[in-house]
Amino acid sequence: MNEKAEIGVIGMAVMGSNLARNLAHHGYRVALFNRSPERTDRVVTEHGAEGIFRPAHELPEFVASIERPRRIILMVKAGDATDATIDSLLPLLDPDDVIMDGGNSLFTDTIRREERVRAQGFHFVGCGISGGEVGALEGPAIMPGGTRESYQILGPVLEDISAHVANPDGSVDPCCAWMGPDGAGHFVKMIHNGIEYADMQVIGEAWMLLRGAGLSNSECADVFAEWNTGDLDSYLIQITAEVLRQADPRTGADLVDVIADRALMKGTGTWTVQTALDLSCPVNGIGEAVFARATSSHDDLRRVARAALRGPDGRVEVADRGAFVENVRRALWCAKVVSYSQGFDEIRTGGHKYGWNIKVADAARIWRDGCIIRARLLDRITQAYDADPDLVSFMCADSVAPELAANQQAWRDVVGLAATSGVPAPVFSATLAYYDSARAPRLNAALTQGMRDLFGSHSYERVDDEGSWHLNWSGDRNEERA
Ligand code: ATR
Numbered sequence: 001m002n003e004k005a006e007i008g009v010i011g012m013a014v015m016g017s018n019l020a021r022n023l024a025h026h027g028y029r030v031a032l033f034n035r036s037p038e039r040t041d042r043v044v045t046e047h048g049a050e051g052i053f054r055p056a057h058e059l060p061e062f063v064a065s066i067e068r069p070r071r072i073i074l075m076v077k078a079g080d081a082t083d084a085t086i087d088s089l090l091p092l093l094d095p096d097d098v099i100m101d102g103g104n105s106l107f108t109d110t111i112r113r114e115e116r117v118r119a120q121g122f123h124f125v126g127c128g129i130s131g132g133e134v135g136a137l138e139g140p141a142i143m144p145g146g147t148r149e150s151y152q153i154l155g156p157v158l159e160d161i162s163a164h165v166a167n168p169d170g171s172v173d174p175c176c177a178w179m180g181p182d183g184a185g186h187f188v189k190m191i192h193n194g195i196e197y198a199d200m201q202v203i204g205e206a207w208m209l210l211r212g213a214g215l216s217n218s219e220c221a222d223v224f225a226e227w228n229t230g231d232l233d234s235y236l237i238q239i240t241a242e243v244l245r246q247a248d249p250r251t252g253a254d255l256v257d258v259i260a261d262r263a264l265m266k267g268t269g270t271w272t273v274q275t276a277l278d279l280s281c282p283v284n285g286i287g288e289a290v291f292a293r294a295t296s297s298h299d300d301l302r303r304v305a306r307a308a309l310r311g312p313d314g315r316v317e318v319a320d321r322g323a324f325v326e327n328v329r330r331a332l333w334c335a336k337v338v339s340y341s342q343g344f345d346e347i348r349t350g351g352h353k354y355g356w357n358i359k360v361a362d363a364a365r366i367w368r369d370g371c372i373i374r375a376r377l378l379d380r381i382t383q384a385y386d387a388d389p390d391l392v393s394f395m396c397a398d399s400v401a402p403e404l405a406a407n408q409q410a411w412r413d414v415v416g417l418a419a420t421s422g423v424p425a426p427v428f429s430a431t432l433a434y435y436d437s438a439r440a441p442r443l444n445a446a447l448t449q450g451m452r453d454l455f456g457s458h459s460y461e462r463v464d465d466e467g468s469w470h471l472n473w474s475g476d477r478n479e480e481r482a
Pocket of ligand 1: 010011012013014015016034035036039075076077078080081082084085103
């Protein structure tokens with residue numbers, strides 16, 4: 001009865017309490033602490049019978065109740081609260097204890113915290129957790145970063161409580177793997193969320209196009225449910241059908257028609273794009289998804305634009321509704337492949353830049369279940385990066401490029417129809433532009449370089465010679481080495 005806890009969780013809000021219960025369900029003795037003790041008490045009152053909990057009202061009591069080396073999971077609000085909690089924990093720890101931050105922290109904060117905690121002789125694990133509150137309780141996807149030693153101490157527990165995927169050969173993989181040193185885990189989680197933004201946005205664009213062509217919400221729900229049985233099989237498509245079928249309990253109207261069309265965000269999508277800009281990594285599908293949410297919430301812009309700007313009204317004229325629905329399905333698949341491809345490119349690029357050597361296939365592997373972007377497509381992405389760990393771009397892999405080629409006409413038709421009908425489809429069209437930019441034999445960048453040399457003597461390179469060159473634009477218009 002007096003055996004020490006095997007692990008401790010600080011932060012008894014929704015995610016923290018659900019993770020603590022998940023640990024208890026797997027047989028771990030779990031120490032609990034929350035800044036306000038009422039929350040700790042409530043977890044024990046409501047769920048105490050689910051496992052062995054060791055609640056504490058004071059932090060020293062909490063720390064002392066955990067066996068060494070201690071494993072302590074922080075599930076507190078990202079930002080200052082995380083720093084404050086780490087500050088109060090550090091004087092209470094012993095060598096080799098592990099603090100894990102399971103919140104949505106910015107990876108650069110994690111790099112800073114890891115260095116500081118490691119310098120004091122402890123381990124710090126920045127760990128992405130995806131799956132929402134149900135995932136935290138029943139098995140999330142878990143993306144830990146930190147020293148290898150820290151993974152030896154904490155990894156087996158995390159693998160235990162994560163979701164698990166059965167492979168075709170009968171083996172089972174946990175949806176948890178070591179992502180790399182310091183900020184790697186939170187970096188990968190950040191990209192997960194960026195991809196999630198793009199995936200949700202393309203689904204939304206498909207819905208608006210179907211609605212524009214005259215399908216009711218319940219007909220759209222049937223279409224998404226049908227799509228969920230094929231290549232598009234994913235959690236997000238599944239819940240799309242569920243949301244579209246739901247009636248408003250107050251009015252009886254379709255719920256989606258009474259939800260205000262202002263999408264909010266907590267920042268991880270924005271971080272994905274800000275980081276991509278720093279890395280010069282063109283994730284324009286994810287970027288458009290973040291901007292689409294910003295546009296939806298820009299009340300002033302929408303008010304003045306509705307009054308000032310004229311154009312088609314969003315009704316989509318289609319001769320053959322069945323053929324149109326199929327085209328939208330194909331376009332959605334292409335835009336999704338490219339959005340995921342961009343996210344994985346950012347993981348690869350960031351992994352190199354920060355020296356993490358992230359195994360990109362492992363990121364895809366652990367997202368196959370438990371997390372919000374779990375999707376059939378991730379099996380293919382895993383296989384592609386297993387076959388070639390340095391794959392430059394998933395969309396160019398032999399296993400997927402021919403399918404994009406086969407579906408591209410539908411994608412082009414849908415983007416064209418969206419434009420002529422006035423249906424905003426920023427991710428459908430941005431991902432197509434990216435696809436065409438990446439494969440173009442020549443880009444307009446040549447003209448850009450010419451202009452930069454003219455107005456700023458920024459020089460240009462030539463297709464037929466080495467080195468940098470400058471044209472004497474204001475003089476004799478001869479060329480010289482820059
Ligand atoms: P959720 O899991 O619901 O998303 P969150 O907003 O990310 O929760 O985090 C809330 C948790 O952070 C709570 O446990 C909160 O403690 P209180 O219940 O005492 O408010 C904790 N938290 C927030 N600010 C904190 C701080 N400065 N120091 C310590 N814990 C803090």
